[in-house]
Amino acid sequence: MSDVILLDCWVSPFCMRVKIALEEKGIKYEDRAEDLIGGKSELLLTSNPIYGKVPVLLHNGKPLSESSIIVGYIDETWASPPLLPSCPYGRAQAKFWVDFIDKKLFDAGGNIWKTKGEAQAVAVKDFIEILKQLEGGLGDKDYFGGDSFGFVDIIAIAITSWFNAFERFGNFKVEDHTPKFSAWIKRCLQRETVAKVIPDPEKVYEFVLFLKKMNSIE
Amino acid sequence: MSDVILLDCWVSPFCMRVKIALEEKGIKYEDRAEDLIGGKSELLLTSNPIYGKVPVLLHNGKPLSESSIIVGYIDETWASPPLLPSCPYGRAQAKFWVDFIDKKLFDAGGNIWKTKGEAQAVAVKDFIEILKQLEGGLGDKDYFGGDSFGFVDIIAIAITSWFNAFERFGNFKVEDHTPKFSAWIKRCLQRETVAKVIPDPEKVYEFVLFLKKMNSIE
Numbered sequence: 001m002s003d004v005i006l007l008d009c010w011v012s013p014f015c016m017r018v019k020i021a022l023e024e025k026g027i028k029y030e031d032r033a034e035d036l037i038g039g040k041s042e043l044l045l046t047s048n049p050i051y052g053k054v055p056v057l058l059h060n061g062k063p064l065s066e067s068s069i070i071v072g073y074i075d076e077t078w079a080s081p082p083l084l085p086s087c088p089y090g091r092a093q094a095k096f097w098v099d100f101i102d103k104k105l106f107d108a109g110g111n112i113w114k115t116k117g118e119a120q121a122v123a124v125k126d127f128i129e130i131l132k133q134l135e136g137g138l139g140d141k142d143y144f145g146g147d148s149f150g151f152v153d154i155i156a157i158a159i160t161s162w163f164n165a166f167e168r169f170g171n172f173k174v175e176d177h178t179p180k181f182s183a184w185i186k187r188c189l190q191r192e193t194v195a196k197v198i199p200d201p202e203k204v205y206e207f208v209l210f211l212k213k214m215n216s217i218e
Numbered sequence: 219m220s221d222v223i224l225l226d227c228w229v230s231p232f233c234m235r236v237k238i239a240l241e242e243k244g245i246k247y248e249d250r251a252e253d254l255i256g257g258k259s260e261l262l263l264t265s266n267p268i269y270g271k272v273p274v275l276l277h278n279g280k281p282l283s284e285s286s287i288i289v290g291y292i293d294e295t296w297a298s299p300p301l302l303p304s305c306p307y308g309r310a311q312a313k314f315w316v317d318f319i320d321k322k323l324f325d326a327g328g329n330i331w332k333t334k335g336e337a338q339a340v341a342v343k344d345f346i347e348i349l350k351q352l353e354g355g356l357g358d359k360d361y362f363g364g365d366s367f368g369f370v371d372i373i374a375i376a377i378t379s380w381f382n383a384f385e386r387f388g389n390f391k392v393e394d395h396t397p398k399f400s401a402w403i404k405r406c407l408q409r410e411t412v413a414k415v416i417p418d419p420e421k422v423y424e425f426v427l428f429l430k431k432m433n434s435i436e
Contacts, residue, residue: 050318050351062307069313076306088294089280095287100268133268 004029007044007056009036011207013106014067015055016158016197021071023193024154025078037214068098071154083151097137097144097152104130105159112170113208114217124170128177135181142187149191157188157198164201165208222247225262225274227254229425231324232285233273234376234415239289241411242372243296255432286316289372301369315355315362315370322348323377330388331426332435342388346395353399360405367409375406375416382419383426 004022008015008031022029034044034054047056047063057064059077064070075083084091108130111123134156138144144152163174163185175182188194212218222240226233226249240247252262252272265274265281275282277295282288293301302309326348329341352374356362362370381392381403393400406412430436 059307064307064310064314066314066317069310069317072313073306073310076309088291089277089282091294092282092287092291095290096282096284099284099287 003060005058006031007034007041007047007054007058008032009034009054010199011204012054013158013161014053016161016199017067017154018055018057018070018074019197020154020158020193021074021083023197024081024083024149025074027074027078068102068155071151075151081148083145083154085145085150094144094151097134098155100137101134101152101155101159105134105156106162109159109162109166112166113212114215116218120170124172127166127170128172128174131174131178131181135178138180138184140180143184149188153184153188157185157194160185160188161198161201162204162208165205168205169208221278223276224249225252225259225265225272225276226250227252227272228417229422230272231376231379232271234379234417235285235372236273236275236288236292237415238372238376238411239292239301241415242299242301242367243292245292245296286320286373289369293369299366301363301372303363303368312362312369315352316373318355319352319370319373319377323352323374324380327377327380327384330384331430332433334436338388342390345384345388346390346392349392349396349399353396356398356402358398361402367406371402371406375403375412378403378406379416379419380422380426383423386423387426 004027006015006018006022006029008019010033019031032041032043034040036054040052043058044054044056045052047058048065051065053065055065055067055070057070057073059073064073071083084094108123108127112120112127115123137152141147143149144156167173174185189198222245224233224236224240224247226237228251237249250259250261252258254272258270261276262272262274263270265276266283269283271283273283273285273288275288275291277291282291289301302312326341326345330338330345333341355370359365361367362374385391392403407416
């Protein structure tokens with residue numbers, strides 16, 4: 001059995017986070033694709049009995065779940081390069097933005113493609129407001145981590161893989177509202193560890209189309 | 219100015235977490251009560267511009283928000299006694315339960331006192347289900363942290379200060395469903411650092427009665 005196994009789904013931004021973190025640390029791992037629609041594996045259900053969700057990382061047979069917690073574990077287990085600042089205050093600030101993103105960003109995007117008309121206009125407005133707050137956290141830095149790509153960057157960039165779908169269903173452009181945040185996205189996508197993990201935006205869009213049909217959302 | 223200042227509200231379980239953690243570490247602090255109904259202080263609004271919520275901890279003038287993140291900062295800043303296990307896997311497991319509690323427990327309790335009839339019966343059932351999952355995480359240990367009181371214990375015990383109110387509005391007893399979890403509550407309440415922070419359950423009940431009236435909930 002491989003030391004490091006990821007129970008994965010290609011379109012999940014939460015799985016992408018774990019893959020980018022492993023790439024950053026240079027850790028080889030076995031990628032096992034889960035069939036979330038056809039049926040989850042027994043290993044997934046026993047490894048994550050509370051949520052039954054990907055990603056699950058198995059390290060020497062021991063399971064970990066919840067993507068932000070897994071990325072934290074990866075950072076503590078394989079020290080170099082560090083993903084979090086060394087000082088407690090910098091670490092707390094990074095965790096604040098990770099928590100903010102986890103609470104808000106993906107669900108706010110979901111409200112865009114799950115709605116239409118007036119409700120969708122509100123969803124787009126809310127989404128942009130969240131991005132503006134996040135852009136405030138980025139400030140004039142190259143990365144959320146400052147000069148170097150780090151924890152918050154990993155957590156956020158994975159979710160941006162769905163932005164093309166959010167923009168097309170919501171008929172808006174992120175770049176028109178948060179140019180610094182958009183420049184940050186482009187900067188991150190040039191990074192090899194990110195580029196090799198983030199899927200083709202068109203494939204994500206087609207997947208969201210499929211999700212809409214499966215859930216009978218017009 | 220005091221080195222450590224807490225912007226506080228006596229009935230907030232999230233503030234209680236920070237106070238218990240500071241007591242555990244033996245840190246003296248200045249407690250500043252916020253008037254959340256009459257009007258928040260300028261210091262609170264500027265220290266936590268994203269949420270504008272208590273608790274905020276100011277350490278040497280630098281603000282921190284979000285209770286679980288503050289408790290983590292306290293643990294990293296004042297090393298003894300440690301609140302998290304030293305091994306990355308144990309730390310990740312603790313963070314999993316902290317996240318579980320943060321996502322579910324207080325909101326599930328809120329659904330009890332905000333509803334009535336059939337909706338309330340569902341809310342009570344959901345709440346008990348969450349407690350059973352949490353009890354599974356406790357297992358046969360004295361504390362979530364094992365032999366010693368730690369991070370998860372702090373995060374969870376603070377919320378139990380509202381259980382008397384949840385039980386009275388929902389007409390049920392936590393002890394009838396999760397006896398091990400109830401024994402854990404009693405064990406924690408005997409601890410001096412907890413006992414001096416957790417308010418009188420009757421005062422919490424009266425506060426929830428007041429909240430119901432203020433929000434016109436029958």
